Amino acid sequence: MATNPQVKVEGWLATIGESRPVLVHRATRLRAEGLTNREIGEILGRSPKTVSDYLCDPFGIQARERKNRYRGVCVDCGGLTNGNEGRGPNAPKRCRRCAIAEAKRRQTKWTQETITAALREWAEWADCPPSSLDAMASAPSIRVRRPVSGFLEGGPPLPSPGVAKAVFGSWGAAVEAAGLRYEPFWRRAATG
Numbered sequence: 129m130a131t132n133p134q135v136k137v138e139g140w141l142a143t144i145g146e147s148r149p150v151l152v153h154r155a156t157r158l159r160a161e162g163l164t165n166r167e168i169g170e171i172l173g174r175s176p177k178t179v180s181d182y183l184c185d186p187f188g189i190q191a192r193e194r195k196n197r198y199r200g201v202c203v204d205c206g207g208l209t210n211g212n213e214g215r216g217p218n219a220p221k222r223c224r225r226c227a228i229a230e231a232k233r234r235q236t237k238w239t240q241e242t243i244t245a246a247l248r249e250w251a252e253w254a255d256c257p258p259s260s261l262d263a264m265a266s267a268p269s270i271r272v273r274r275p276v277s278g279f280l281e282g283g284p285p286l287p288s289p290g291v292a293k294a295v296f297g298s299w300g301a302a303v304e305a306a307g308l309r310y311e312p313f314w315r316r317a318a319t320g
């Protein structure tokens with residue numbers, strides 16, 4: 129069997145539109161003829177791993193159970209998230225509906241007015257002014273690499289510390305412009 133990438137592309141093109149059961153059937157027959165996963169993969173235009181899935185899990189039951197096990201809890205509504213991305217850092221934090229709502233919120237144009245309004249709304253929700261760490265925790269695009277205690281998650285959206293700095297000069301200046309009392313995050317962490 130040639131290990132020519134062309135073979136794989138041709139295999140893939142030839143199997144466009146074929147359902148999984150058909151591919152499972154063909155893989156099973158090729159296996160009965162004595163072909164390896166790699167050789168079958170070249171004919172069907174699939175990876176050896178996918179061929180292995182066809183042969184070991186022909187009905188996709190294990191894959192579905194795995195995805196169901198990986199479903200998490202949406203941070204916004206408490207519903208179930210999609211398990212397709214596994215359990216790792218790519219696992220979604222929100223269900224599909226809340227993820228769309230969050231993406232819309234993130235499109236907010238940050239100006240002096242929207243920043244101060246967001247800071248005040250957050251302060252009302254948390255009953256204390258937001259720290260730059262709260263802002264980082266509220267921005268899904270920024271991953272807090274080392275979890276630090278003392279920040280609150282799940283509140284209304286906040287501008288990122290970088291955006292607040294660009295508009296007001298510093299996070300503290302933005303908080304004070306919103307009429308709130310600035311308190312650095314380490315002070316709150318220290319007092320609990």
Ligand SMILES: [Zn+2]
Nearest residue numbers: 202205223226
């Ligand atoms: Zn949700």
